[in-house]
Amino acid sequence: MKLGFILGEVGTGLRRNLSMVVSVVLVTFISLTFVGTAALMQMQITQMKGYWYDKVQVAIYLCGEHNESSNCTEGAVTEGQRGEIESMLGSSAVKPYVDNFEYESKEQALAHFQEQFENSSMSETVTAEQLPESFRVSLVDPEKYQIIKELFSSTDGVDVVVDQRELLEKIFSIINIASFVAIGIAGVMILCAVLLVGTTIRLSAYLRRRETGIMRLVGASKSSLQLPFVLEGIIAALVGALLASGVLWAAVRFLVDEKLAIEYKDTAFISTGEVLIVAPWLILLGVVLAGVSSLVTLRRYLKV
Incomplete structure (x- = not known):
């Protein structure tokens, strides 16, 4: 089996079915983009939980004048x-439940409020008297919150x-x-990609049925006949996976790293490093799905 011959057959198939190949690339690109987005969202949730859960406190708000x-x-x-x-x-x-605590006066609450909403007109309209005093309590184990609530409520x-x-749980939810919506959409798009790969392979084999018939007559093995078709599907899916990885990297690089991470410095965001972790899996998923779809199509529907 000569490599040059196989590559030539692959190139012929890609040229003859260019529109179908482009469709496979686009559908694979969109589906894997949704898969990658869902994976990055879960990474973001995990990172934010690890970052914020160590910092969040229980707030014991005290009664005010007009409460x-x-x-x-x-x-x-x-x-x-x-x-x-x-x-x-x-x-x-x-004490076994409380790591540390501090008292926050109305004036301190106002200062924190103005710092948090410095870009909003609310920071100029709210006064210290409108904000409650409180004790800010950091727990040894955040899961023991109910004990503190029962003691002080x-x-x-x-x-x-x-x-x-x-x-935070509301945001995370x-x-x-x-x-989950992204995963659902990705599942539908992946199914479309698999069907498109199968259709593309069937069309490619049909258009080259004469060549494959001659090759069979001269003793070509089944694997040598099928391999070019399988490679066509894999190459199309591989291009789509690479495009999806590139778009995710660009989105994180320019939207998260250069915008959100700068504007919200107190928030732990994912970086392009997480994209580099997800990208190889997206490429592997695209290649495996295309390869399996091509083999199943050839074995079940085509006699090559």
Whole structure:
């Protein structure tokens, strides 16, 4: 089996079925782009969880002057109540669960608010009196949040106990849904790619049925007849996979690295390094699907 002959046959097949080959490339490109996007989303979730879960705190908000909560019917928190809450946080019963804690006054809350929303008009309209005092508690084990909530929710002077992880979970759930949607779309597109590869191979073999018939008569083996057709599907899928990898790399490089990572410096984003991890798997997936589809098509539908 001569390499030059096989490559010549592959080139002939690609030229004769150019429109179908381009279709395979595009469908493979789109499907693997969705697969890669879903994988990168999951990496982003994992990275953000690892980064933020170590930083998030439990916020114990104290009653304010105009607080209408059922826990604050007696008015704003008093000095005595504030001191009692601080003593509880430092007590031996709570210490095994609390890594550290700090008190945040109304003025400090306003400063943090203005820093967080410095690019918004809200930072100029909100006053310190509108923001609650709070204790910010870092837990030894964030999963023990319910213990802290039960201990302090009914304490005098406490308005509400909030686990900041709940806010992150809502964001993560949205990203998870988006990644599942991407996987679903990718599955449909991969099926289309597999069917297109099979159709392309069948058409290519049909157009060259005379040549393959002659080759069979002169004793060519089955593998030498099938290999050019299989390579056609693999090459088309490989081009699509490379395009998908390139687009994902460019998106992360220019959108994430050069934009989001600069604008949101306190957030842990994925980088092009994660794309380089995903890309080989996308290429392998494209090649395997195209190869299997080509072999199945040749064995079941074509007599070459």
